[in-house]
Amino acid sequence: MRSDRIKKGYQRAPNRSLLYATGVTEQSMNAPFVAIISSFTDIIPGHIGFRDLERAIEKGVHTGGGQAFLSSVPGVCDGIAMGHKGMHYSLPTRDLIADMIECVVEAHAFDGMVMLTNCDKITPGMLMAAARLDIPTVVVTAGPMMAGMHRNKRRSLVRDTFEAVGQVSAGTMTETELCALEKEACPGPGSCPACIPPT
Numbered sequence: 001m002r003s004d005r006i007k008k009g010y011q012r013a014p015n016r017s018l019l020y021a022t023g024v025t026e027q028s029m030n031a032p033f034v035a036i037i038s039s040f041t042d043i044i045p046g047h048i049g050f051r052d053l054e055r056a057i058e059k060g061v062h063t064g065g066g067q068a069f070l071s072s073v074p075g076v077c078d079g080i081a082m083g084h085k086g087m088h089y090s091l092p093t094r095d096l097i098a099d100m101i102e103c104v105v106e107a108h109a110f111d112g113m114v115m116l117t118n119c120d121k122i123t124p125g126m127l128m129a130a131a132r133l134d135i136p137t138v139v140v141t142a143g144p145m146m147a148g149m150h151r152n153k154r155r156s157l158v159r160d161t162f163e164a165v166g167q168v169s170a171g172t173m174t175e176t177e178l179c180a181l182e183k184e185a186c187p188g189p190g191s192c193p194a195c196i197p198p199t
Helices: 010-021 050-063 085-107 122-133 158-170 175-184
Strands: 033-038 067-072 112-117 137-141 148-150 154-156
Touching: 033 050, 033 085, 050 067, 050 112, 085 112, 085 122, 112 122, 122 137, 148 175, 158 175
Parallel strands: 033 067, 033 112, 112 137
Antiparallel strands: 148 154
């Protein structure tokens, strides 16, 4: 196992000592070490519910005979970053995420990974890391956001709010109507149904 680099032989006594401090037992020291890489942040709707998924993945790794360790990477919501200087920081996070995962996995000699992800640029960053590392990897997504209903008549998506801003600017929609739309477009958790290019 790759993880033998950090846990086998008398020379690795200091490494094992630190691992025991995290709750690893003598028995689990012999198990494959699996990194659970999560991009959880509670400002991204696509990540709501990740905490429950992290625990379920951890339980699954243990049930399968592995020793799980949780590690996090940053996440930026393109929709929230849109329209101000924050958008300049979205695309760079893709490579940052890939680099961070590679550093953590190589430094700790993980045998495999489970990646918990949702949303653009986070998922591509994780997949880039998986390709670089070439170790057993499972990718889990939290799924899509359901469409909202505007005035109980038609499907409403976050992209409609972008179009509605233009309609308000053109005078074909009131700010009151826009306010109603923005509250209905994203009805709950999940990856928002919008393709938001960098601006």
